[in-house]
Amino acid sequence: MSNWEQVYQQWNSFPELDESLKVELKKMQDDPKALEDAFYRELTFGTGGMRGVLGPGTNRMNVYTVRKAVNGFAKYLLENAVNVKDRGVVIAYDSRYMSQEFALETAKVLGAFDIKAYVFETLRPTPLLSFAVRYLATAGGVMITASHNPPEYNGFKVYNEDGGQMVPREANQIIDAIKDIENELMVPVLEQAELEERQLLKWVGKDIDNAYLEQLKQITKMKEDTLNQVKDFNIVFTPLHGTANDLVLRGLEQLNFTGVDVVQEQAVPDPEFSTVASPNPEEHQAFTLAIQKGIKNGADILLGTDPDADRLGVAVKNEAGEYTVLTGNQLGALLVDYILSNTDSAMLNNARLIKTIVTSELGQAIASSYGVKTLNTLTGFKYIGEKIRQFDATGETFIFGYEESYGYLIRSFARDKDAVQTAVMAIEMAYYWKQQGRTLLDALEELYKKYGYYLEGMTSLTLKGKEGSEKINEIMETIRKSPLREIGNLHVEKVEDYRTSERMMMDTKAIETIDLPKENVFKFKLEKNSWVCLRPSGTEPKIKCYYGVFGSTREESEQTLAELKGTMESVINEIVTS
Template identity: 40%
Template sequence: MKEKKMTLMTQVKYWQENENLPLEMKQQLADLAQNPDWVQDAFGADLEFGTAGMRGLMEPGTNRMNLFTVGKITEGLARLIDELGAEYKARGVVICYDPRYNSAAFAQHAALILGAHGIQVYLFDSLRPTPELSFTIRYLTAYAGIMITASHNPKQYNGYKIYGPDGGQMPPAEVDSVVKYAEAIDDIFAVQTGNLSELRQAGTIQLIGENVDQAYLAQLQTVNVDRKLIAAEADNLPIVYSPLHGTGNVLYQRVFGENGFKNVHIVPSQAILDPEFISVPSPNPESPAAFTEGIKLAKKVGAKLIIATDPDADRMGCAVLNQAGEYELLTGNQIAALMTNYLLTGMKKSGELTAQLEIVKSIVSSELPFVIATSFGIKTKNVLTGFKYIGEEIEHLNQTGSGKFVFGFEESYGFLFKDFVRDKDSLQAALMMAEVAAYYSSRGLTVAEGLEELSQQFGYFAEETKSIEMTGLDGLSKMKAMMEKLRSETVTEIAGVQVMRYEDYLAQTAVVDGKTTAFTDYPKADVLKYYLADDTWIALRPSGTEPKVKVYVGVRSDSTEHAHANVTRYQSAFAELLN
C-alpha cells in the first residue's frame, strides 16, 4: 500500500493504527492531527533530501524527522550498497551522531537496517563531531557515512546527512540513487531491522571510539604552522571555549592541550551535553546570543578570544576584544581573511609558500581572502555552495597534481586546512584561530587590530546574508517562481549602479554587455549572481535544507562605515526588486 496514493487523513489513520508506531508517537500524532494545517504540512509531502541531506521537526509524518523517515532513507542507502555488491558491503558504513533528542536512537535504527542487509557498520560508541565522521570514513576505507545532526538548528529539529567514500558529502548522482530506492519503498513501516545483539556478536555492527579518536587527534597535530610561536605565546593567552552543549566537548581538552594551548577555559554551563540547548536561544556560532555566557567568563579570565562550535562541531565562530573594549562577533568571512593572511605569512616565513598552493571558497563568500591570497602569489578557486564541492576540488588537485590545497572556507563559518577531513572542521579551525591570536599577541596586537590592519592594506570589505522565508507546502513553488521571474527579466542596474556581469548557474551562462557566453566550470545549480560596476556582488540562492531564499551581498569600500552602509543599501534595493 503506497502512502503516496492515500489521502492525507487516510495516511494519518494508517500511522495511528500501525502496530510499529511507538506509543509516544501515537499520542503525539493524536494531538497534532487535530490541526488540519499541521496534517497538510506533515503528510502533504515527503521530507526533502537536499544538497546537505534532510532536516526537519521531530514529529510523526512523512515530512518530518522520525524513526520511519530515517528508516526509509537508510533502506535506500542499503539497497544502493546491495546493488554495488559484496566489496562495498564489506567496506561498510560509519555512523555518528550529535547530542540532540533521538540522535542516538536514529543512529542505532540506521545501523540495524544496514546490518539486516549484511552491510558492515561502524557505529560510534557515543556522540562525536561531524569532521571525525569524515575522517573515519577515510581512515577505515568505508564506502559511506551517516551523520545524525541538525547542525545549529533549534532543539525541535534533527537531520540526516550521507557521506561518500572520500569523506565528503555524497555526490548528487549517488544521492539520486539512494532517493530513488527510498521512493520505491511501498510501506514505510515494513523496513526490516536486524537484532542488535546478534549483529554485534557476528561483528556486522562494530562499535568504534577511542581507537579512532587517537588517529584523528594525531592528524590534528599537523594543522598549526608555527610551534615555536605557540610555545612562546600560548601560556599568556587566555582563550574561552564553548561547545554550545555539543560534540566539541568530547575532544576539546585534548585538541587544545596536545597542540600547546593549555590556557583554555571552557564555559561550564555550555559544556553540558544538553539536547534542550538550555543556555542559548539557538546553538548557532553565528549568533551573538550564543556568546553571552562566554563573554561573562572571558571578562573574568581576561581572555581576548572566545571560540564557539556548533552542536556537531563542524562550524566555528569567534568573538574578539575590540578597540572599544567590547567583545565583537566576527563574521565567517572576516575569520577566513585573518586565517588566510596568517597562514600564508607563516608559510612564507618557513619557505613553504609556492605558486602551486590554492585557496578554495564558495561563490557566495568574501573576496577579501582571495585578494590577500593573490598578493602572496598563490592560486584561488571558486566553487558552488556546499563543502562537498571544496572536497571535490581537493580530490581534483590530488589526482591531477595541478596544485596543492592549503585552505578552504565558506562564509557560513566552515573552514578546512588539512585534507584528512573532507568537510568543514571546527577543531582544525579552532586550532588555527588560536594560533592567529597568538600571532597578533606576539606583535602586541589584538585580533581586532589585526583585522583593521588587513582592511587598511586591502580595503574595507563587508558582506551580509539575508533570508526570504518561504513557509508552507507551497514554499518550494514560491521559490521556483521567484527564480524564474528573475531569469525572465533582465536586471541592468541595482540601486542605480550598473550590472556589469550576470551569471546563471542553472543555465550555466554569463551575460556581459548583452552578450551571452556559456561556462562549464561548475555543476548546474539554482544560483543567480550579479557583479556591479563598484565591485559589489549580489547572489541569490534557494536553501538546500530550509524553505527560504538567501540573498548575499558583498561590497568593498574605503571605510567600515561606508562598507556597511552600502551593504544595507543594496540589500534594501534588491528586496524592492524581488517585490
C-alpha cells in the first residue's frame, strides 16, 4: 500500500470525520486517480498561506487542513511575537464557500492555545484585514479567501503584526511548525461556546470600517474647493459578488462622488460568482455587465474589484466610444504620474516607488523624471509590504506600490494591495483628467509619447494535478539548463535565476549576485530594454510567462512583443509535448 493510500485509509476510518467530507469520500471511493490527487501530498503552504480546491484530503482545503495550518501559525506566533495571547489575532473572510466556517475554525484552534481571536461579524475585504491588524495591534491576522480563483477554491492567508503578508523567512518557520503536526485530524480545538465564555472570541463590527474610512479620506490629492463640490461624473461599479461594495461606495461618497451606479446583479455576495466565467477584473469578460450598464447610462468610467477587494480593474471609453479595460501596468503608470505630479516636490526627495520585477518599466521612467527612486521586488505584494516596513527604520518615504496583476497601494495604513484605496484614487484621477478635457486613455498616450512605448504581456499555461505539477517543474528545469541565447529577434544579454540569486552575463559568463530572496523565477534580459520572465504561480496550477518591450512607436513595440510571445510559446509547447 502506497503512502497516499495509507493516509486515505486513515481519513476514511476516522470516526469523527466531518459528515460532508464523509459523503465526498464515498463518492470518490471507486476513483483511484481522484483519491491519489486528494491525498498524494499536503496542500502547499507558501509565503502568503495556502490555497486549493475544497474537498476531503490532505491536498484540499477543508476544516482539517485549515486546523493544521492554524496550529502551525499559533506556534510560530508564540515563539516569535510578544504578548500573543492578549494581543490576539484578527480574522476576516470573503464570500466563498466555507469562508465563514474556516474563520471560526481558525478561532477554535487559536483558542486551544489561549490566544484571543477577533472575528468580523460579516464578510470583509482583504485590505481591511491588513488595516485591522495594525489598528487593533494584534500579533497577526488571517484572511480566508481564494481571491479571484474559481468557485471550487478557497484559501488561508496569514499576516504578520505589521499587517503584511508573511515573507519567506517568516513563512518557512510556520511551515516547519506545520510539518511537526503528524495528524491533521487530531488538532485540538475549543468549541465556540467555550471560546465566548472564556472571552477568547470577540466579534468585530463596523468600528474598524469607520476607522479605515477616516484614513481613506486623507489620501486625496484634490484641493479643498474641488473636494467639497458634488462631482458631475458618472461611475459604474461592480464588486463581482464580493466584499468591496460598502467601503467603495462610502469612500467615494466622502469625496462627493455621488453618481455611482452599482451593477446590482453582482452586488450580492455569491460563492458561485454566477454572472461571470471568472471573478477576476484582469479578464475582460468580468466587465460584461458593467459595460452594458455603462453604455446605457453614458458612464465616464467603469470599476471592478475581485471578490476579496485587493485587485481593481478600470475601463474607459476609447475614440470609438467603446469601453477599453486598462491593463494593470497602464493603470499603475497613470497613478504614478497623477500622484507624483500632485505631490509637493519637497516631499519627493526621499520618496520611493515600489514595483515587482515583472511590472512595466514605464512607472520607473516616470518616477525618475520626478527624482523618485524605484525599488524592485519579487512578484507578490508581501515583498512590497516588507519594503514599507523597512522604511520605518531607514526613513525613506513610501509614495506608491504596484504590480502588473491589478494590485496597488496608495497609503501604507494597509500593508497589502488595496482595491478600495485604488478605486477612490482612480476615480479622482479620471475626474481630474476630465476637467482637462481628456480621458485616461488620452493621458496614457501622452505618457507613451513622453517616455516611450513600454508594452507588456503575459501568457499562462494551466497544468492541473500531479502530472501537471511535474510538467511545470520540467519546463523550468529545461530552460534553466539550456537558456535561450535569442528570443524573437532579440539577443539575450543576461539571465537572472532567482532560485540561486545569480545574474549571468551571456557574452562573458560573468556572475553577479541578485539581492532579493530566493524564488523559483527565471528572467531573460534582452537588448533594446526588453525582457521575458518565467514563473510558476504560487496559488494556481499554472506557469506564467511575462513579457516587457520598449520601442519608439507603438507599432515597433507591438511587433517585438508578438515575436517574443511566439518564440516562448513554441519553446514551452515543445517541452510539454515531449
